[in-house]
Amino acid sequence: MNREKKENPMAKYAFWTRRRLTGITLMVGCFLFLGALGLIPRDAQGNFMVNLPLREQLLVIAAQTSLFQWSFSVIISVGSLSRFWDSPCSPCCSGTLLIAPSPPWL
Secondary structure, eight states: OOOOOOOOTTGGGOSOOHHHHHHHHHHHHHHHHHHHHHTSOBOTTOOBGGGSOHHHHHHHHHHTHHHHHHHHHHHHHHHHHHHHBOOTTSTTOOSOBOOOOOOTTO
């Protein structure tokens, strides 16, 4: 008996395949992450907040609160997006959305 898998003829013409969706998600995440890094607050001399001593960091954050909130919100959301999305290119998975286990301290 010939038991070949019947292939869905429309599946190969679908635009949103798992591989393409994963690639687009990763590219958008990369651009958002780079944009968020560009939004990190700077002091008057143009030094990024993360390169300053702690006291000066707090002064820069206090002066540019909304910019700090936006930049770190985007950084955290892109990090969580890339953590939960599994690439279909890996040999063990097929591009499914993974549920991460809760940390042991919760």
